Amino acid sequence: xxxxxxxxxxxxxxxxxxxxxxxxxxxxxxxxxxxxxxxxxxxxxxxxxxxxxxxxxxxxxxxxxxxxxxxxxxxxxxxxxxxxxxxxxxxxxxxxxxxxxxxxxxxxxxxxxxxxxxxxxxxxxxxxxxxxxxxxxxxxxxxxxxxxxxxxxxxxxxxxxxxxxxxxxxxxxxxxxxxxxxxxxxxxxxxxxxxxxxxxxxxxxxxxxxxxxxxxxxxxxxxxxxxxxxxxxxxxxxxxxxxxxxxxxxxxxxxxxxxxxxxxxxxxxxxxxxxxxxxxxxxxxxxxxxxxxxxxxxxxxxxxxxxxxxxxxxxxxxxxxxxxxxxxxxxxxxxxxxxxxxxxxxxxxxxxxxxxxxxxxxxxxxxxxxxxxxxxxxxxxxxxxxxxxxxxxxxxxx
Numbered sequence: 106x107x108x109x110x111x112x113x114x115x116x117x118x119x120x121x122x123x124x125x126x127x128x129x130x131x132x133x134x135x136x137x138x139x140x141x142x143x144x145x146x147x148x149x150x151x152x153x154x155x156x157x158x159x160x161x162x163x164x165x166x167x168x169x170x171x172x173x174x175x176x177x178x179x180x181x182x183x184x185x186x187x188x189x190x191x192x193x194x195x196x197x198x199x200x201x202x203x204x205x206x207x208x209x210x211x212x213x214x215x216x217x218x219x220x221x222x223x224x225x226x227x228x229x230x231x232x233x234x235x236x237x238x239x240x241x242x243x244x245x246x247x248x249x250x251x252x253x254x255x256x257x258x259x260x261x262x263x264x265x266x267x268x269x270x271x272x273x274x275x276x277x278x279x280x281x282x283x284x285x286x287x288x289x290x291x292x293x294x295x296x297x298x299x300x301x302x303x304x305x306x307x308x309x310x311x312x313x314x315x316x317x318x319x320x321x322x323x324x325x326x327x328x329x330x331x332x333x334x335x336x337x338x339x340x341x342x343x344x345x346x347x348x349x350x351x352x353x354x355x356x357x358x359x360x361x362x363x364x365x366x367x368x369x370x371x372x373x374x375x376x377x378x379x380x381x382x383x384x385x386x387x388x389x390x391x392x393x394x395x396x397x398x399x400x401x402x403x404x405x406x407x408x409x410x411x412x413x414x415x416x417x418x419x420x421x422x423x424x425x426x427x428x429x430x431x432x433x434x435x436x437x438x439x440x441x442x443x444x445x446x447x448x449x450x451x452x453x454x455x456x457x458x459x460x461x462x463x464x465x466x467x468x469x470x471x472x473x474x475x476x477x478x479x480x481x482x483x484x485x486x487x488x489x490x491x492x493x494x495x496x497x498x499x500x501x502x503x
Contacts, residue, residue: 115158116182117215121207123200128190130204132211133161135183139499140214141244142184143168143436145221146229148197149385152187156386160185160407167433169491170465170484177444178437180495181245184216192223193352198232205236217242219439220308222385222407225351226263226273242439249443261449262442270312272451273435278312279455280434280462281405284426285313285379286320287466288401294378302326302335302375302399305384307353309405309432311346313381318342326367326375328384329354333371336364353384373397382409389414397423404428419479427481429488430469434458 117134131154134142144164147157165183172180186208190200201224205212212218212233218241220226233241240246240256249255265272289299299322303310306329314324323339331354334340341361348359357366373380373389374396382388383405389397394414402410402418403426410418415425438454441447447457472483 115161117184117211118154118158119208119211120154121204123203125203126190126196126200128188128200130186130188130200130207131157132186132208132216133158133184134211134216135161135165135185137182137215138168138180138495139248141217141248142182142215143217143245143440144184144186145436146186146188146218146224146241147221148188148190148192148201148223150189150191152189154187156408157185157187160187163407163429164436165492166429166484166488167436169488169495170430171433171437171461172491172495176441177446178440179248179444179499181217181440184218185221186216186218198228201228201232202235205232205238209236209238212238212241212244214244217245225308242443245443250445255443255445258445258449259439259443262454265449265451265454267451272454273438274308275312275315275451276438276454276458277309277432277435278314278405279316280437280458281309281313281381281383281403281431282316282320283459283462284431284466285317285322285381285401285403287463288379288403288424288426288470291467291470292400297321298323299379300325300375300377301379301381302328302372302377303381303383303405304328304372304388304409305353305382305406306345306349306355307384309435310381310383311349311353313383313405314342315346322379325377326372327355328369328372330369331355331357331366332369333367333375334360334364335367335371335375336361337376338363340364370396375399379403382406385409387411389418391417394418399423401426403431405432407432415479415481425479425481426466426469427484430465430480430484431462433465434462437461 119132121130168180326335348356379401380399386408388409391413
């Protein structure tokens with residue numbers, strides 16, 4: 106059913122029930138710009154409408170933060186989809202296909218979507234084709250100057266392989282890593298030897314770990330579904346990446362003699378300068394935040410730090426770089442490529458992503474210092490400045 110949105114709430118809130126399994130799915134369109142919104146589709150057990158609504162609002166902010174009137178890419182509105190199902194369940198693919206069939210009118214007209222937690226882009230594409238869709242992003246096609254050329258350019262970019270990993274699986278982590286480096290640079294902390302612990306070694310976490318290790322940082326702990334792998338002198342990131350499965354779980358037989366296999370929450374208390382939660386939402390709460398000794402938390406996942414935890418962390422001098430800034434690179438890369446700001450080239454994609462994220466992190470931290478607020482509050486203030494500009498140029502849809 107569709108629930109009417111309040112005047113200050115999302116434009117569309119929709120709850121779907123799978124007639125086969127009884128599982129629930131959700132779609133929230135927070136805002137439209139030029140009639141279109143953008144936001145991925147996640148699948149995880151326990152996914153809720155409130156969670157999807159928060160993510161959709163976050164997408165509105167990510168899009169607005171990347172607005173540059175000089176770019177071909179014009180930000181879209183924010184949206185998000187979610188399915189309450191374990192992606193490892195043998196029935197999950199059928200649920201996904203039926204969800205996309207039910208959402209087909211929205212995907213064809215107002216909602217562009219793609220991979221998110223629990224789903225790969227290849228799987229979304231396969232299910233979308235089975236559901237009768239041209240593409241999971243077909244709603245944006247009418248906004249393109251040359252649809253055929255744009256689609257060819259994006260397809261070519263998705264075919265780019267870097268060291269055995271697709272470019273699309275790397276750009277988000279490149280942006281997260283650059284956010285970490287920007288924060289270190291601003292504080293005058295050398296990259297070499299700086300210590301980082303991550304939760305999650307999937308698409309985002311794995312790419313982040315790779316870029317940070319190559320920048321000279323020591324990745325001292327990585328948490329996955331099997332626990333936390335740690336080494337005080339730094340893990341062999343490339344070996345861990347080579348030994349992970351499709352869900353980012355590392356084969357423990359690949360660990361070195363000095364690597365330690367610790368409980369799953371041990372990454373929180375790792376002796377690190379930076380923590381990167383890159384797996385699930387709501388990972389850091391008011392209780393477990395007490396274990397954190399890191400100076401920075403960089404949100405590669407969506408909504409990993411609960412608000413009450415962030416307030417307590419701020420009191421202790423721990424800086425949280427918010428998800429709406431840090432993990433916005435993947436979404437922006439799609440649109441930079443599709444609209445023609447960059448081509449199907451890895452070096453160009455990484456350079457553009459690094460420039461954009463470094464600028465955004467610097468701007469956010471400078472605003473926080475100026476206003477005496479947290480980086481999240483500063484990012485929200487930047488969004489508040491930009492949304493009226495977008496609304497004046499393209500219209501305001503609530």
